[in-house]
Amino acid sequence: MSLDPETLQAARQQARDMLVCAGVTMTDQEFHALDIADFALGDWTQTGLIELVYVNTKRCCAKELVLFSGQTCPEHRHPPVAGEPGKEETFRCRTGSVHLHVEGHAEIVLRPGEQFTIMPDTLHWFQAGADGAIVTEFSTRSRDELDVFTDPQIVR
Amino acid sequence: MSLDPETLQAARQQARDMLVCAGVTMTDQEFHALDIADFALGDWTQTGLIELVYVNTKRCCAKELVLFSGQTCPEHRHPPVAGEPGKEETFRCRTGSVHLHVEGHAEIVLRPGEQFTIMPDTLHWFQAGADGAIVTEFSTRSRDELDVFTDPQIVR
Numbered sequence: 001m002s003l004d005p006e007t008l009q010a011a012r013q014q015a016r017d018m019l020v021c022a023g024v025t026m027t028d029q030e031f032h033a034l035d036i037a038d039f040a041l042g043d044w045t046q047t048g049l050i051e052l053v054y055v056n057t058k059r060c061c062a063k064e065l066v067l068f069s070g071q072t073c074p075e076h077r078h079p080p081v082a083g084e085p086g087k088e089e090t091f092r093c094r095t096g097s098v099h100l101h102v103e104g105h106a107e108i109v110l111r112p113g114e115q116f117t118i119m120p121d122t123l124h125w126f127q128a129g130a131d132g133a134i135v136t137e138f139s140t141r142s143r144d145e146l147d148v149f150t151d152p153q154i155v156r
Numbered sequence: 157m158s159l160d161p162e163t164l165q166a167a168r169q170q171a172r173d174m175l176v177c178a179g180v181t182m183t184d185q186e187f188h189a190l191d192i193a194d195f196a197l198g199d200w201t202q203t204g205l206i207e208l209v210y211v212n213t214k215r216c217c218a219k220e221l222v223l224f225s226g227q228t229c230p231e232h233r234h235p236p237v238a239g240e241p242g243k244e245e246t247f248r249c250r251t252g253s254v255h256l257h258v259e260g261h262a263e264i265v266l267r268p269g270e271q272f273t274i275m276p277d278t279l280h281w282f283q284a285g286a287d288g289a290i291v292t293e294f295s296t297r298s299r300d301e302l303d304v305f306t307d308p309q310i311v312r
Contacts, residue, residue, distance in 0.1 A: 022179055023178055023179020023180070023250070024179070025250070025268040025269035026269050027269050027270070030269070054246065054248060054271065054294060055246045055271070055273060055294055057244065057273070059216075059244055059296045060215075060216045060217075060244065060246075060294060060295060060296050061216075061294075062218065062246070062292075062294035088213065088215050088216065090210065090211045090216075090218070092210060094179070094181070112181040113181035113182050113183050113186070114183070115210065115211070117211060117213070136218075138210060138211055138216060138217075138218035138294065139216060140215045140216050
């Protein structure tokens with residue numbers, strides 16, 4: 001994480017404002033635990049993602065993903081782990097819009113109330129529209145540290 | 157399902173209004189597919205539940221549960237199935253309040269932004285507070301038809 005403390009704090013507060021607008025109430029503990037990822041690219045306005053993790057057990061996981069205007073989560077896949085298929089994830093757009101690029105599919109644009117399920121081990125990346133996006137992710141267990149990114153410079 | 161068409165239609169519309177208030181956008185298809193359960197008890201104002209099912213695959217499931225003022229989802233558990241542990245579910249309150257009764261725990265009251273995870277095969281029941289409740293459920297695969305209810309009169 002290469003973000004300076006001021007940028008981090010501003011990002012956290014902007015994410016909270018967007019979550020409140022989406023009707024998401026979070027605890028103070030959750031606010032302070034927001035996961036802010038710049039993927040070690042040092043290009044936060046272009047490439048970044050904020051996660052509010054609701055639950056992540058051995059069997060299932062749920063998060064809110066917050067993307068600011070035009071921000072991208074770079075291409076990656078979720079490989080099989082320990083004899084299990086990789087992570088399966090369903091993205092449901094809550095506010096704004098998100099452009100989803102999934103291996104084997106034409107571009108998918110999700111607007112509020114629309115969703116798409118990404119199968120395990122499938123390359124995908126996504127970018128928020130001009131108004132940013134709140135996207136709920138319903139999935140199997142999340143192991144962000146095992147995600148395989150196409151860009152070798154990326155550290156998660 | 158013993159509800160008459162008028163009651164069903166009113167329930168559907170009230171659920172939609174509550175979901176909109178909670179910031180949940182749903183498609184027309186989802187509105188028409190809302191799952192309305194009276195558990196065959198014929199006592200809808202006391203015992204009932206409406207579900208908006210977002211996704212239910214072999215591996216994970218997510219739903220919004222809608223309960224009207226004081227409505228109860230009766231005691232049940234999710235037994236092991238086909239060599240897998242039963243359903244694991246996390247309830248997160250979005251609006252209103254819900255009183256959760258879980259085997260081995262004192263009563264748990266969830267208000268917006270609060271959540272609790274129920275382990276597999278654990279008896280539980282829940283009741284909305286005076287303002288009703290919207291509760292998001294994040295879980296492993298849902299097989300409502302295999303739930304084991306304590307009251308033998310119940311049909312799901």
